[in-house]
Structures are given as C-alpha cells and as structure tokens.
Amino acid sequence: MQIRIETSIASADWSFAPGQLIDVGTHIPAEMAAAWLDSGIATRTTETASLKRKKHDTLRPGTGDAPGQ
Incomplete structure (x- = not known):
C-alpha cells in the first residue's frame, strides 16, 4: 500500500513533506x-511511490546550496 502525505511530519530520524508518496511496510x-x-x-x-528525491527537492533556499545563491 502507498500513502500520500498531506501534512508535514518529522522525527529525529526522518521527515515527510506534503505530496510525498511513501510505501507502507517499507518506509x-x-x-x-x-x-x-x-x-x-x-x-x-x-500512484507509484518513490522516496528518490530530485536534486531541487533537497536544496535548501537561503543556505547557499541552491542555484543562484
């Protein structure tokens, strides 16, 4: 089963953002x-779930690691 995250949720070890698809039982x-x-x-x-993030999803604006900063 897959689920779509509707609200941001995080712990000390993981985080999920709205719209992210995750596999139940695996993640x-x-x-x-x-x-x-x-x-x-x-x-x-x-939908097909994937935790593979695109490069732009992992950049943090304002930290200097985003293009143009």
Whole structure:
C-alpha cells in the first residue's frame, strides 16, 4: 500500500513533506500508516511511490546550496 502525505511530519530520524508518496511496510510500519490515515496526515493512493528525491527537492533556499545563491 502507498500513502500520500498531506501534512508535514518529522522525527529525529526522518521527515515527510506534503505530496510525498511513501510505501507502507517499507518506509513506515502499517500501524503508523493507519494512524496517519485516521488523523488526516496522509491519504491512500494508487500512484507509484518513490522516496528518490530530485536534486531541487533537497536544496535548501537561503543556505547557499541552491542555484543562484
């Protein structure tokens, strides 16, 4: 099952942004996904999930690592 993150959520070890697709069972446990679905943090999706980030997704504006800064 895949879920789409609707609200930013993070811990000391991971973070997910709105619109990000994640695989349940691979990246988070099913119990956590169920809680996020129940609370509206995430929604079910049938799209293909991937945690591979594009280079522009990992750049932090204002830190000098974005193009043109």
